[in-house]
Amino acid sequence: MPQEAGDAPGAGSSPAPARRRPRILDGWGLLVLPLVAFLLVVFVAPLVSILARSFTDPTTGLDNYRDFFGSPVYLDVLGNTFRISGLVTLVTLLLGFPYAYLMTLAPPLWRNLMLVAVLIPFWTSLLVRTFAWVLMLGDTGVVNQFLMSIGLIDEPTQLIRNQTGVLVGMVQVMLPYAVLPMFATMRQIDRRLVQAAEGLGARPISAFWRVYAPLTLPGVAASCLLVFISSIGFYVTPALLGGPKDMMIGELIVQQLSAVLRWGFASALAVVLLLVTAALLLLVSRIVNIGKFMGGER
Amino acid sequence: MSQNPSTTSTLAGTGVSIDIRNVVKTYKTMTAVDDVSLTIEPGEFLTLLGSSGSGKSTLLNIIAGFIDADSGSIEVGGKDLTKVPPYRRDLGMVFQHYALFPHMSVWDNVAFPLKRRGVAKAQVAERVQRALDVVELGHLGKRRPAQLSGGQQQRVALARAIVFQPQALLMDEPLGALDKRLREQLQLEIKRLHRELGTTFVFVTHDQEEALAMSDRIAVMRDGALVQVGTPVELYERPASRYTAEFLGESNIFTGRTHGVDDGSALVVRPEHVRLSAAGAELPSGHNALDGVVREVVYLGSGLRVEVALPDGRHLITRSEVRGALTPSPGLPVAAHWHPEHALVVRDDTAA
Numbered sequence: 001m002p003q004e005a006g007d008a009p010g011a012g013s014s015p016a017p018a019r020r021r022p023r024i025l026d027g028w029g030l031l032v033l034p035l036v037a038f039l040l041v042v043f044v045a046p047l048v049s050i051l052a053r054s055f056t057d058p059t060t061g062l063d064n065y066r067d068f069f070g071s072p073v074y075l076d077v078l079g080n081t082f083r084i085s086g087l088v089t090l091v092t093l094l095l096g097f098p099y100a101y102l103m104t105l106a107p108p109l110w111r112n113l114m115l116v117a118v119l120i121p122f123w124t125s126l127l128v129r130t131f132a133w134v135l136m137l138g139d140t141g142v143v144n145q146f147l148m149s150i151g152l153i154d155e156p157t158q159l160i161r162n163q164t165g166v167l168v169g170m171v172q173v174m175l176p177y178a179v180l181p182m183f184a185t186m187r188q189i190d191r192r193l194v195q196a197a198e199g200l201g202a203r204p205i206s207a208f209w210r211v212y213a214p215l216t217l218p219g220v221a222a223s224c225l226l227v228f229i230s231s232i233g234f235y236v237t238p239a240l241l242g243g244p245k246d247m248m249i250g251e252l253i254v255q256q257l258s259a260v261l262r263w264g265f266a267s268a269l270a271v272v273l274l275l276v277t278a279a280l281l282l283l284v285s286r287i288v289n290i291g292k293f294m295g296g297e298r
Numbered sequence: 299m300s301q302n303p304s305t306t307s308t309l310a311g312t313g314v315s316i317d318i319r320n321v322v323k324t325y326k327t328m329t330a331v332d333d334v335s336l337t338i339e340p341g342e343f344l345t346l347l348g349s350s351g352s353g354k355s356t357l358l359n360i361i362a363g364f365i366d367a368d369s370g371s372i373e374v375g376g377k378d379l380t381k382v383p384p385y386r387r388d389l390g391m392v393f394q395h396y397a398l399f400p401h402m403s404v405w406d407n408v409a410f411p412l413k414r415r416g417v418a419k420a421q422v423a424e425r426v427q428r429a430l431d432v433v434e435l436g437h438l439g440k441r442r443p444a445q446l447s448g449g450q451q452q453r454v455a456l457a458r459a460i461v462f463q464p465q466a467l468l469m470d471e472p473l474g475a476l477d478k479r480l481r482e483q484l485q486l487e488i489k490r491l492h493r494e495l496g497t498t499f500v501f502v503t504h505d506q507e508e509a510l511a512m513s514d515r516i517a518v519m520r521d522g523a524l525v526q527v528g529t530p531v532e533l534y535e536r537p538a539s540r541y542t543a544e545f546l547g548e549s550n551i552f553t554g555r556t557h558g559v560d561d562g563s564a565l566v567v568r569p570e571h572v573r574l575s576a577a578g579a580e581l582p583s584g585h586n587a588l589d590g591v592v593r594e595v596v597y598l599g600s601g602l603r604v605e606v607a608l609p610d611g612r613h614l615i616t617r618s619e620v621r622g623a624l625t626p627s628p629g630l631p632v633a634a635h636w637h638p639e640h641a642l643v644v645r646d647d648t649a650a
Contacts, residue, residue, distance in 0.1 A: 195364055196397035198385045200411040201462065207385075210410075214401045 047274075050267045057264025064268035074252070078272070081248040084163065084238070085231035088170045089178075092227050093220065095171070096178035100219075103179075104186045118179045121172055130240045133169050134160060137241075165241035166248075170234060177230060178223040185219025225284045229277050249273055309428060313341025313498045314375030314465045316361065321370030323356055323522075330356040331367070332522035338466075339514075343492050343499045347509040347545070348519035354502045357519070358470050361500065363387050374465055385414075390459030390497075394471040396451045398443035404430070404454050405439035411462040429461035430454075432491070449480045453487075460491065466498040473508065485512055506546045510534065518542050525647070539647040540564045550614050553646055564646040571640035572616035574604060574624055577631035587635035590614065592626045602626065606634050 054064050068074045103114050121129065136142050137159035144156040159165055189212060197207035235250035242248075249269060256266040316338040323331040331353045338344045346354035359365040361372055363384035371380045379387050398407050408429055412422045430436045433453035443451055452472060459467055472488070473481040489512055492499050503509055509516045510530045518525040518533065518541075526538045537543035540551060543566040550572065552565040574592075581587055590606040593613060597620070604626045606614045614634050618626070626632065 190395070190397075192393065192395065193397055193399060195384075196391065196393065197399070197410070198383070199362055199364070199387075199389065199391040200458065201385050201388070201414040202410070203385055203414075204383075206414065211399055 050270050053264050054267035054271050057267065064265045065272075067265060068268055068272065077247050077249055077252045080246060081232055081250075084166055084170070084246065084248060085228050085234075087163075087167055088174055088231045089224050089228045091167060091171050092174050092178035093224060096175060096182055096223060097216075097220070099175075100179050100182035100186055103183050104189075118176050122176055126173065126236055129172065130169055130237050133165065133172075133241055137165055137168065160241050161243040163242070163246050165243075166238045166246050169237040169241045170231060173234075173237060174227045174230060177226045181222040181226065182216060182219040185216055185222075189215045221284060221287060225280070229280060232273065232277060309425070309432065309460055309463060309495060313339075313496050315340045315373075316466060316498060316500065317371075317373035318357070318361070319371045319373070321357065321360055321367045321372070323353075323360060323365065323367050329353075329522045331360065333370075334519075334522070334524055335370075336517055336524060336527065338498060338500060341496050341498055343489075343501065343512060343514045345501045345503060345509040345513040345516045346519055347503060347506060347516050349504055349545075351521075352504075352519040353522035354504075354519045355470055356522075358468055358500060358502045362389055362391050362468050388462075388465050390462070390464035390467040392452070392455050392459050392467070392469040392472045394474040396443070396448075396455045396475075398451055398454055398458075400443055402442075403439065404435065404441050404443065404446070407443065407454060408439075408458045408461050411458060415462060417462075425461055426457075429457040432460070433457045433487070448476050449484060452476065452484065456488070456491070460495065460497070464497070466500060467495075469499065469501045471502055471504070473503075473505075481508070488512065510546065516546075518545060534568075536642065537566060537644055539645040540566065541647050543642070543644055544648070548615055562646055563643050566642045566644050567636050567640055569603070569615040570617045571636050572614060572634050573636065574606070574616055574618060574622075574626055574632045574634055576624055577633055579633065581633060581635050582637070584638065585635040586638055586641065587633045588614065589631070589633050592628050592630045592632055594628060595626050606632060 055061065057064075099114070099118070103111050106114060134141075138144070139156035139158070141159070143159060144153075147153045147157070148155075159168070191212075193211050193215075194204075194207045197211045198204060202210060232248075233250055234248060235254060238246060238248045239251050239254075242251075249272075253266050253269045253273075256262045256269065318334055318336045318338075321331050321334045322329070334353075334357060346357060348354045356365060360367045361374075363379065363382065367380070371378055373379065374387070374389070398404075399410065402410070405426055408426045409422050412425060417425070426439070427436060430439055433456055435450060435453055435457065438446065438450065443454065446454065452475075455472070469488070473484055476484065485508060488499075488501075501509075501512060510533075513530060515527060515529055516533055517527045520541055526533060526542045528536075533542060533546050537546065543549045543564075544551065548569050550567045550569060552567075553563075575581060577589060588606075588608055590608045590613075592604060593607040594605040596603040596605075598617075602618050602620055604616045604618060606616065608614060616634060618624075624632070
């Protein structure tokens with residue numbers, strides 16, 4: 001079952017070792033064996049079982065997949081998942097790009113503070129943060145109270161149980177995943193290139209877009225990929241902050257698993273989610289070297 | 299490339315003068331440029347020469363507009379550019395680190411300044427090709443900078459800096475990252491470019507040989523200030539101070555009380571003007587002489603470099619022919635002598 005954030009980055013980096021050149025398995029190489037064994041037991045085996053169940057439960061055949069692709073309700077959930085993930089990716093990019101850029105310009109002390117600020121979500125429980133958003137964005141929450149007190153609105157605006165709530169919650173969770181790869185790319189860009197461009201007659205804004213921005217593209221692509229793929233598997237945040245219309249595939253899987261007890265169908269959904277993720281990774285890896293930006297090969 | 303002068307002549311610019319007036323730049327604790335005034339003539343090849351920290355690069359960056367001076371002014375071609383941003387100064391700049399745009403092909407790199415100036419497409423193609431031909435890289439336009447050697451990259455940077463016919467070309471240690479052989483080859487190419495383009499060149503280096511080989515005039519800088527400005531010959535043969543004498547070429551320096559010379563002065567004798575004779579031999583009349591013992595002989599191919607130990611513990615360097623009258627070997631007592639006209643009295647400005 002997809003567990004937000006925690007699971008998806010793992011899935012994101014898994015293709016990298018596969019593309020790596022084979023190495024001689026010497027004494028040190030043997031040290032990976034415990035991890036391999038662990039993954040076999042807790043990841044590969046369940047995956048195989050899920051795959052098998054999706055084709056056999058309740059009857060052998062493609063019924064589960066036929067159900068899914070034959071029903072507009074379920075396809076809507078998939079569409080929702082893509083739409084929300086896409087929006088989250090867009091918003092984190094728009095917020096994260098200038099933030100990462102500022103980090104490269106800031107003096108060391110400020111840069112560290114900015115880094116801590118963006119990492120705090122990593123160190124706080126997801127549930128705590130999500131419930132905090134419920135309190136903040138609710139009808140009697142801080143935001144509505146404030147907007148009413150300054151007279152901007154007369155009655156509470158609905159900020160949760162709809163797409164806005166999901167976006168706010170997910171963007172906050174995903175922001176570090178957007179900022180860090182972009183920052184890593186940007187800090188390696190030689191700023192003197194921008195200066196050179198200005199010396200050659202480019203206005204500062206033109207120098208930025210024609211020289212600096214294109215050089216950030218690998219980091220931007222890595223950020224988008226990481227955020228989008230992680231977002232697809234979100235469950236807790238949309239469940240607590242979203243409304244019934246904004247159901248994402250993670251929620252549907254939980255519902256099918258624990259409420260309707262259609263384990264075979266839930267398995268099929270999980271397989272679809274996995275295949276979509278893999279397809280995306282494959283697609284993007286043709287454009288950028290993913291391994292490099294997941295901290296793998298150079 | 300030199301067989302194709304028509305290629306360069308179409309890129310030729312007109313030399314403009316550069317007036318640097320009372321430029322001062324101070325950082326927190328140090329003065330990087332200390333009230334420098336200098337006029338660079340139209341079409342001149344001027345080198346700012348100094349060791350690291352002498353302020354030569356800072357001064358060049360102030361001319362380029364990348365660094366704002368605290369006070370003073372920069373005029374190029376009679377126009378005050380002090381407050382003009384770099385992108386409107388119309389000066390070509392070549393950096394030690396090349397500063398080629400890694401995401402663009404060689405061709406796009408060279409086309410960059412033309413496109414920023416809104417040059418028509420057909421003309422861009424023509425001028426880029428011409429600029430690349432001038433640096434003999436016409437066939438490599440499709441490559442990325444990373445696929446080129448250091449020397450080729452710096453030639454691309456040169457092509458990019460001249461393609462838009464800038465008012466002047468500024469070069470900040472452009473050959474510093476290259477090995478010796480390549481450096482000498484590019485020195486010649488830059489000289490040729492300068493001759494054919496007629497543009498004003500301002501060149502920064504810490505390498506005195508490079509400065510002597512390339513420049514019309516050299517401005518020696520030290521601690522942010524100009525020490526001496528002059529042609530290579532003037533600086534080498536008539537250094538105004540001990541610092542210049544020691545910085546350009548090898549020197550034998552004598553300090554202290556000398557006949558008719560005030561304290562605070564030093565006597566400079568270039569090694570090639572010092573001659574060696576066997577101890578006790580008759581010396582040419584009027585020569586100044588010092589007795590000593592040969593300490594070391596280095597064979598340089600074109601000549602010998604001989605170190606003579608003087609009785610007071612100092613030593614003297616001479617250069618002499620391989621097959622001269624005297625064959626020096628370590629331990630041989632000699633007289634080192636020179637004609638007084640080769641002994642220069644200069645200001646001793648190296649004292650702490």
